[in-house]
Amino acid sequence: MAKPSQSSFRRILLARILLLTVPVLLIGEAVTFRKARSSLLETARWNLTESAVNKGENISNAIAALKSNLLLASQTTVIRTGSPAQAREFLQQLASTLPNTQCLQVTEIGTGNLVASTCGNTPIASAKADPAWQQQQNQEIVPLIRVQPLVEIDGRRSLQLSASLDPQRSLGQLQLVLSAPVYNSSGRLTYSLNVLSALHKRERDRPGLLAGSTVVIDRNGTILAHPMANRIGRNVAQEPDAGQLQHLLKNAIAGRTRQDFIHLSFDRNGPDLLAGYNVIPSPIDRANGYWLILAVTRLDHALYGLQEIKVILVVLTIGLLVATLIAALHIIRDLARPLEKLRDYALNLQSHHAAERVPHNFKVREVEQLAEALEEMLGRLNASAAELETAWQEAQTSNQMKSEFLANTSHELRTPLNAIIGCIRLVRDGCCDDRTEELEFLARADEAAIHLLGIINDLLDIARIEAGKLSVVTEALDLRQVLREAIDLQKVQIQQKGLQLIATEWQEPLLVHADAAKLKQVLINVIGNAVKFTDRGSISIKLEITAQPVQDGSTTFWVTVAVEDTGLGIDPAQQHKLFRPFAMVDGTTTRKLGGTGLGLAISRNLIELMGGRIALSSPGIGLGTTVEISLPLVDPLPSPPSLETQLSERSHSTSDSNFDLNEQRALLEDDLRERIIEESKRLDSISSVKSIKVEENINGSGVTCL
Structure with missing residues (x-):
């Protein structure tokens, strides 16, 4: 009898299959998700690194182009000897041709007075002359150009732009002030031609875009460009990831300009950032200086495609779970159904008259062998039951036959015994007329005794046979x-x-x-x-x-x-x-x-x-x-x-x-003669004693002998 706490084979099999498949499926989905995330991160990191390299090259190329254009402009006659009005008109034309130019000014050396300006009356550069400018006019071109970021080296802002400058236009961009000396016709240093330029476009950091925002840091750790304007001019030592940024600067100073990627966070509670970086020579101090160029984007923007992958994996996981459940149910049905058939057949055997054959033709070899073993066992049980039933029927028949035998034997035994007793008592009591009649009764008693002996011998023989002693x-x-x-x-x-x-x-x-x-x-x-x-x-x-x-x-x-x-x-x-x-x-x-x-x-x-x-x-x-x-x-x-x-x-x-006729005739004559004599004697004795009746009570029963 099954206990209530016992579970069915299907339920146990389903639990085992799900216990094995579901964790494997979930682990596989988790590994796939992590692999997809790692792939997206790897792609984002390499894209950001490539973007940082491109940004560094673009900045270097833009500075070189500005230097060339600025040097050529400083050597024009209009700037060197022209009137302020002519110089202003020239600056306007030059501003329209130079890319990323925000302001052009001609400043008098020493006094700092503006000769011409395209952006108001606020100077954008220092009035002090660069020591190299005092050299001869035929000096090399590149060293004569002074490059300064729009932040003061001493730590305070030097921006004193006029209201004509649009601060939103240059928000977060790398702003450089390039100054070129202007010599008069006699070769004396009189003016400086200054240009304020934003060297890169401000990118919008959107999900899925891996160009990244530009961050420029000089060798001293000063942030020269940053997507957040309030960070420009600050030192990296003031940032949450100061250690990592300083480590990068040390590598740059040491000349290890390896391209790599890093994880950053400019705010303690801000979003995680992913950055690729590159190191370029500093345009200010090319001999000993380096600039660290960072392409920075938010981590969630870099993993923007991961959300779609997550949705796909969730849907795929649910689908696989449903498919696994359906497949498990189908497998369980195929495995459990043969056992259930054998169980139902075994339970139906309680009727003891099951005419159906044991189910066969199962696909599982072990179950087929079990069915064959069950069929063989049932065959042996049926044979044993048939033998038991036959033995029971034989026992019943034997009991019945023994009962009939006892009833019949009692009759067979009593009949000769009664004859013997009756004949002997007739002789004993003197009921015979003569000696011949006495001999006749004794002969009959002898015949009855011999008949009784034969019956007793048969009983003894069968007893010895059943005892195995014959x-x-x-x-x-x-x-x-x-x-x-x-x-x-x-x-x-x-x-x-x-x-x-x-x-x-x-x-x-x-x-x-x-x-x-x-x-x-x-x-x-x-x-x-x-x-x-x-x-x-x-x-x-x-x-x-x-x-x-x-x-x-x-x-x-x-x-x-x-x-x-x-x-x-x-x-x-x-x-x-x-x-x-x-x-x-x-x-x-x-x-x-x-x-x-x-x-x-x-x-x-x-x-x-x-x-x-x-x-x-x-x-x-x-x-x-x-x-x-x-x-x-x-x-x-x-x-x-x-x-x-x-x-x-x-x-x-x-x-x-x-x-042999003679032998047969003699035997027949002797036999007939004896039987005729016996029959005549018997008839005579019966007629002579037909009126005599002896009654005796033997063991409570009446025995009558005539």
């Missing part, structure tokens, strides 16, 4: 002689019933290994039964030789004695009972033929002890019976019979016979 002593003997003696003992009864005897006689001996007395007992019993149950017709006794092959390839010969009668016959449904002890077709105490039902059972056991076989067959009631007794021959096959005799002896005729 034994036979076999020897080589001639079957013809034993059969002839058994027939001779039954001739008188055959003649009295007027039956025809047909017997087969062989010329050569039929040697068999048998116990002569026991074999004779069997033959007498079989022939006696044939005589007893045949009222008219014939009794045929035949001998037949048959050859039977054995396992070693040789052949053995058997002799069969067949006793066939034309008597009552036996119902085929009852024939299997006749070789059982106490078995009788008619077991009532009122049957007219008598008998205990032990003869055939004793005969079968005796024949089997001698290595033979006995069988009984009958077509049906009223069609006669045939009993065959087979024993193996000792000698080779004898010659076939040369003479078949038929003996027909009836009480009202003396027909010819193939037996």
